[in-house]
Amino acid sequence: MRFKLNTLIGASALALLVSGCAAPTAQSTASAPAPAVAVAAAPAVAPASVQPAATLPHVVVLATGGTIAGAGASAANSATYAAAKVPVDKLLAGLPELGSVARVSGEQVFQIASESFTNDNLLTLARRVSELAKQPGVDGIVVTHGTDTLEETGFFLNLVVHTNKPIVMVGSMRPGTALSADGALNLFDAVSVAASKDAMSKGVLVTMNDEIQTARDVSKLVNIKTEAFKSQWGPLGMVVEGKNYWFRAPVKRHTAWSEFNIDNISTLPPVEIVYSYGNVPPTAIQALGQSGVKAIVHAGTGNGSVPNRIVPELQKLRAQGVQIIRSSRVPAGFVLRNAEQPDDKYDWVVAHDLNPQKARLLAAVALATTNDSRELQRIFWDY
Numbered sequence: 001m002r003f004k005l006n007t008l009i010g011a012s013a014l015a016l017l018v019s020g021c022a023a024p025t026a027q028s029t030a031s032a033p034a035p036a037v038a039v040a041a042a043p044a045v046a047p048a049s050v051q052p053a054a055t056l057p058h059v060v061v062l063a064t065g066g067t068i069a070g071a072g073a074s075a076a077n078s079a080t081y082a083a084a085k086v087p088v089d090k091l092l093a094g095l096p097e098l099g100s101v102a103r104v105s106g107e108q109v110f111q112i113a114s115e116s117f118t119n120d121n122l123l124t125l126a127r128r129v130s131e132l133a134k135q136p137g138v139d140g141i142v143v144t145h146g147t148d149t150l151e152e153t154g155f156f157l158n159l160v161v162h163t164n165k166p167i168v169m170v171g172s173m174r175p176g177t178a179l180s181a182d183g184a185l186n187l188f189d190a191v192s193v194a195a196s197k198d199a200m201s202k203g204v205l206v207t208m209n210d211e212i213q214t215a216r217d218v219s220k221l222v223n224i225k226t227e228a229f230k231s232q233w234g235p236l237g238m239v240v241e242g243k244n245y246w247f248r249a250p251v252k253r254h255t256a257w258s259e260f261n262i263d264n265i266s267t268l269p270p271v272e273i274v275y276s277y278g279n280v281p282p283t284a285i286q287a288l289g290q291s292g293v294k295a296i297v298h299a300g301t302g303n304g305s306v307p308n309r310i311v312p313e314l315q316k317l318r319a320q321g322v323q324i325i326r327s328s329r330v331p332a333g334f335v336l337r338n339a340e341q342p343d344d345k346y347d348w349v350v351a352h353d354l355n356p357q358k359a360r361l362l363a364a365v366a367l368a369t370t371n372d373s374r375e376l377q378r379i380f381w382d383y
Helices: 013-019 088-093 096-100 119-133 150-160 183-194 283-290 311-319 356-367 373-382
Strands: 038-042 058-065 103-112 140-144 167-170 204-208 211-214 237-240 243-246 271-275 295-300 323-328
Touching: 058 088, 058 119, 058 183, 088 103, 096 103, 096 183, 103 119, 119 140, 119 150, 140 150, 140 183, 150 167, 150 204, 150 356, 167 183, 183 204, 183 237, 183 243, 271 283, 271 356, 283 295, 283 311, 295 311, 295 356, 311 323, 323 356, 323 373, 356 373
Parallel strands: 058 103, 058 140, 140 167, 167 204, 271 295, 295 323
Antiparallel strands: 038 103, 204 211, 211 237, 237 243
8 A cells, every 4th residue: 555645734633544543442452463564655745955855765664563553432542542553554644744854664564562472473573674674775664563562572673683774663652542642753753763874883772752762771661651661771862853862872782793693593492581579489480390491581589589499499490401590570770690699500690681571582582592501691791
């Protein structure tokens, strides 16, 4: 499906476009994956002083669903809505302003709420991003995504897609039908960043709430506010009215400098997370050990602490070849090796500052190539 943007449509038209897709009042739920739909957004007719359309960067928007494609029953519904209802062509049609910063085309890769993302979804999306990044006619890629697992998908792409071209993850905390919806500006900013040469070689980025974050560091820390995504190390910069302002750069390995490549990954080995708390029993660890899991990420208290009744169970699994990775359920700080637990003695790995969900992904990617605990620890330091 192809269309030309009408110059009379303003950004505010997004709510009108998606209102026809409004769903009954409901919590965000996944809908069935939709077939790929290709759309192309032609820039609006611009004054002579504006850069000609033919010379603008080409940015591809890969849509996967989520709240940014959600719809509520009324404008008052900002937290109660159905996710993944608005197709990519309508998202782009509601933003003719995109034509001032890039030549935009879109594909509907999935149409699901992000809590339903699977490893297979990650692999499919990463392969498509990699394919597009290799095309000389593509200058940047934007992935629209539900916020629940946006940080996980962004980190996975950061590990396995070999490119120095900008890849930008974007979502929204309110559906486009809501008063003060944040999706339209977030998407405009994401396309603007993806079209910028100064965003190259910085790895996968997350652009929401005017901030530019690295997907490696950022996490969803608030479930109801528009400033939901934060990093303990701070944003890389900000984007204001289509201009980037940078304040720091990522130092961990990523994208073009990663030793991992989606072209060489056919499947991800099973890695699971066990959450710790007071009085936690060994039940989950025992069950996972019997399931054929290749690694367990223990989301411990404090500095990745492990209860004394859990230690023997983890030691048993390690003796059977299962990798044990100490992470922390605390949202800031990092796990110190050989603090709280004798990691060298037990042959365990620490996740450094990665949260449990990102530690799971890095472990899965790494275990596709090595099962050496020392090499695995080196990977956690590097990434």
